[in-house]
Every structure is written in C-alpha cells, then in structure tokens.
Amino acid sequence: MSYVAITANALALLSRKGADATVTRRTGEVYNPITQTATATSSTGVTPAVALPPGKSAEYEVGSLVGRTVLEFWLSSAGALGEVQPGDEITWPGGPWKVFWVQTYNPDGAGTIVTKAYAES
Numbered sequence: 001m002s003y004v005a006i007t008a009n010a011l012a013l014l015s016r017k018g019a020d021a022t023v024t025r026r027t028g029e030v031y032n033p034i035t036q037t038a039t040a041t042s043s044t045g046v047t048p049a050v051a052l053p054p055g056k057s058a059e060y061e062v063g064s065l066v067g068r069t070v071l072e073f074w075l076s077s078a079g080a081l082g083e084v085q086p087g088d089e090i091t092w093p094g095g096p097w098k099v100f101w102v103q104t105y106n107p108d109g110a111g112t113i114v115t116k117a118y119a120e121s
Contacts, residue, residue, distance in 0.1 A: 002110075003107060003108055003110065003113055004081075004112070005070075006113055007113045007114075009112060010079050010113050010114045011048065011076045012086045013113070014048035014049060014050055014074065014075070014076045015048040015076075017038050017047050017050055017112075018048050018050035018074075019049065019070050019074065019088050020047070020048060020049070021046070021047055021048070021049035021051075021073070021082055021091065021092055022044060022045070022046050022057045022090070022091035023044070023045050023046070023047060023075070023084055023088050023089070023090055023091075024042050024043070024044045024088065024089045024090075024091070025029075025042060025043050025044075025081050025087070025089075026040055026041070026042045026083065026087070026089075027029055027041050027042055027043050028040075028045055028063050029041065030042050033100070036059055036075065039094050044081075045081040047075050047076050047077070047078055048075070048076045048078065049072045049073055049074060049075045049076065049090070049116075050073070050074045051072065051073050051092055051097075052071065052072045052074075053070075053071065053072070053076075054070050054071070054072040055072075055102060055117065058070070058072060058118065059119070061101065061103075062100070062101045068120055069094075069095075069120055069121050070100075070118055070119070071092070071094075071095075071097055071101070071118070071119055071121075072086075072099070072116065072117075072121045073090060073092075073099075073115075073116070073117045073118070073119060074111070074114055074115070074116055075113040075114065075115045075117060076114065077111065077113070077115065082104070083104050083112055083115060084099055084104075084115050085099065085102060086099050086101065086102055087099065088097070090117075090119055094121060095119075095121030096121065097116070097119035097120065097121050098115045098119055098120060098121070099116060099119045100119065100120060101118040103114060103115070103116045104108075104116075
C-alpha cells in the first residue's frame with residue numbers, strides 16, 4: 001500500500017488549517033582560534049504546522065505537564081530538515097519552542113506522513 005495520497009492530504013490540511021513553522025536544528029560549533037570564541041552553526045527549514053494545547057492524554061506520552069508551558073505540534077515533513085528531532089527549536093508565537101518528544105508516522109518506511117512533537121518554551 002502506498003501512502004502518497006495520505007501524505008499529500010496531510011500536507012494540504014496542515015497548509016490550509018495551520019501556518020508555517022520555522023524549525024532550527026543546531027548542527028555544531030565553529031571555533032575561531034584568533035578570537036577564541038565558538039559560534040553555533042544551525043540549519044533551518046520551514047514546514048506547515050498546527051500547534052494545539054496538549055490534552056490530558058499527553059501525560060501518558062510525555063509525563064506530567066504540571067508547571068510546564070507545552071504545545072503539541074503536528075508538522076508536515078515537507079520543507080523541514082528531515083524528521084523533527086528532540087532538541088530542535090520551532091519558531092511559533094509565544095516562544096521559541098524546544099522540542100523534547102517526537103513521534104513520526106511512517107507506516108511503510110517510505111517517508112513520514114506527519115510528525116507529532118511536544119515542545120516547551
């Protein structure tokens with residue numbers, strides 16, 4: 001079974017109902033021996049996304065949400081940096097949001113349909 005149509009449908013829904021999210025992944029540091037400073041390097045991608053407040057069921061996936069400012073993101077794989085990973089940063093109103101939990105939906109191993117991620121500011 002091919003999931004190409006489902007992936008296209010997920011992208012269309014996220015594009016229509018969501019907004020573009022900028023995903024930044026820190027890729028390392030460059031050290032300048034003359035100035036003796038390290039500069040972080042990063043890669044950035046833009047992808048359609050929807051962000052929601054997490055429901056009570058989120059505690060079964062990520063643990064207690066008490067005292068935390070958390071959003072549940074649904075992201076398309078189109079335009080991102082590959083699959084979103086813990087440690088990535090999402091630029092979205094109300095933060096930058098740092099991803100700490102990710103689940104990708106890739107049932108046939110041929111490509112991610114959609115990614116669910118929890119991030120906190």
